[in-house]
Amino acid sequence: MSAQREIRTFGVWDYLVFAGMLFMSAAIGVYYAFRRGGQQTKEDFLIGGRKMTAVPVALSLTSSFMSAITILGIPSEIYRFGAIFSLYAFSYIVTVIVTAEIFLPVFYKLGVTSTYEYLELRFNKRIRLCGTVLFIFQTILYTGVVIYAPALAMNQVTRLNLWGTIIATGVVCIFCSSMGGFKAVVWIHVFQAGIKLAGFLAVIIQGTVVQGGISNVLNDSYHGGRLNFWDFNPNPLQRYTFWTVIIGGSLTYITIFGINPTQVQRYNSCKSRFHAKMSLYINLIGCWAILASTTLCGLVLYSRYHDCDPWTAKKVSAPDQLIPYLAMDILQDYPGLLGLFLACVYSATLSTVSASINTLAAVTISDLIQPHFPSVSEKTWLCKVTSLLYGSLAIGMAAMTSLMGGLLQVVLSIFGVIGGPLLGLFSLGILVPFANSMGAFVGLTTGFAISLWVGIGAQLYPPLPERSLPLSLIIDGCNLTNFSQQRNWTLTTGASFSPNAFQVHNEERTPLMDNWYSLSFMYFSTVGTLVTVFVGIIASLLTGGRKQSIDDRFLLTKEDFLSNFDFFKKEKRVLSHPLHEIGNGGTKIRLTSINQRINQHELFKG
Structure with a gap:
């Protein structure tokens, strides 16, 4: 089988492609860090200014x-x-x-x-x-x-x-x-x-x-x-x-x-x-x-x-x-x-x-x-x-x-x-x-x-x-002699996903x-x-x-x-009031950022 041939590792082109992805990802991060003065508010940083x-x-x-x-x-x-x-x-x-x-x-x-x-x-x-x-x-x-x-x-x-x-x-x-x-x-x-x-x-x-x-x-x-x-x-x-x-x-x-x-x-x-x-x-x-x-x-x-x-x-x-x-x-x-x-x-x-x-x-x-x-x-x-x-x-x-x-x-x-x-x-x-x-x-x-x-x-x-x-998995088609001569793929670091890593073994x-x-x-x-x-x-x-x-x-x-x-x-404008109090089951809750997102119709509904 072709699967049994010698398997090489990364070449120069492979490293270049991989490095290019990393560079572009980092560049996007840098761009938005400084675009128009950077992330000026918490809302900009966490939710993109809701835009x-x-x-x-x-x-x-x-x-x-x-x-x-x-x-x-x-x-x-x-x-x-x-x-x-x-x-x-x-x-x-x-x-x-x-x-x-x-x-x-x-x-x-x-x-x-x-x-x-x-x-x-x-x-x-x-x-x-x-x-x-x-x-x-x-x-x-x-x-x-x-x-x-x-x-x-x-x-x-x-x-x-x-x-x-x-x-x-x-x-x-x-x-x-x-x-x-x-x-x-x-x-x-x-x-x-x-x-x-x-x-x-x-x-x-x-x-x-x-x-x-x-x-x-x-x-x-x-x-x-x-x-x-x-x-x-x-x-x-x-x-x-x-x-x-x-x-x-x-x-x-x-x-x-x-x-x-x-x-x-x-x-x-x-x-x-x-x-x-x-x-x-x-x-x-x-x-x-x-x-x-x-x-x-x-x-x-x-x-x-x-x-x-x-x-x-x-x-x-x-x-x-x-x-x-x-x-x-x-x-x-x-x-x-x-x-x-x-x-x-x-x-x-x-x-x-x-x-x-x-x-x-x-x-x-x-x-x-x-x-x-x-x-x-x-x-x-x-x-x-x-x-x-x-x-x-x-x-x-x-x-x-x-x-x-x-x-x-x-x-x-x-x-x-x-x-x-x-x-x-x-x-x-x-x-x-x-x-x-x-x-x-x-x-x-x-x-x-x-x-x-x-x-x-x-x-x-x-x-x-x-x-x-x-479902069944078989190795009838393997050339075991060639397999033993190949590079050993099993990790020697001990850091692999093993289904028995910390399971409790019990015969009964x-x-x-x-x-x-x-x-x-x-x-x-x-x-x-x-x-x-x-x-x-x-x-x-x-x-x-x-x-x-x-x-x-x-x-x-x-x-x-x-x-x-x-x-x-057309959407109605949101409230500009910075703080409101709303009753919730007898409890007064102070709302700031949340009320800034609720329009007047919704706030005073009912």
């Missing part, structure tokens, strides 16, 4: 969504479990509609910089603090995974020191985020979207060519059982079925697009609600394109190694290294293409991590600093210092990431365990008028405890193969391990959301929730839907 339009914001949403986890994780999942993962196309539809029609109307009319400002308006400061702390913890974990992934790919391709590349990744992300602020992040995303698409297409096109055409790729995939699009098994313990992907996948991604400040910050930066909604629907097209590309890439990967699996043959130490292995195998004869692929993976990291760092700075300043030190929070230097701090924490978290399981499962588990209860909390606030602060707190605490229980249990006692049902598995802990990780978010909402409703009813009076602006109303049809009307 963005739909297309660049949509590209930013799509670009940050296409992280290194997507590039390395999804094709390897399809290689191991089949193309059923492509059913996410339906989950994306549900996600975008729910986000655009339920969560966006409320967040946009309040003009919040951080979604957790809403929790104080709707409930109280303590609920806001709980949500903020959980989000910060979740995002730092996620950012560590995203930094570690391309560093691992770099190590595979260039043999550079793994931890040196991790630090370099974090430094570049910190520079881009702290120099140019939100606008720089958005336009870096737009530039890097093209790089990621080009790198991905290079692998797909060349992989299809070397396999003799798309018909051979599909034929190999069909006979290997990879075209398993429709599996309606209702068993919640099976890793991927129609139901786990549609139900679990939709709720998981609603936690990302609907309430995660990283995404909400983007569409709230649009100059009108129409542009904000359009950015989400345009982004849906981008998500479909990414899913189609990753699915095809996974099928090409399987076709190439359908009778000689590099993982089983120990040519790679983890499934997430399969795509870099494929790239080196099929692109090495074309100068610059290996560099383009690594630029693709690396730019995916830069776009995602820079967005996360910028959002962490926004949430910290808006939720933790501004309520106590309002004058200091308006300083742009504080935004830059906060970005530097979180970038450094993300680098440290990347070291812990090496102890976790597969890339995609780790990320979706993080969003499920933490994001699910948070989604339940926001759903209580927006959709349940009688939900009160006590019910919200009890629901959030219970939902987080339950989802954390199943999440940690699944990591310590992973489901057996008969639960997750991986209990029913709890084989059932509750074997729950598909796709359902982690579903469990957290449903428990939070159910317990929150019961607790609110028991603690007098029906007696409170809630301002309509904190709820989803029919006017929010009907306003979809008056986008062509």
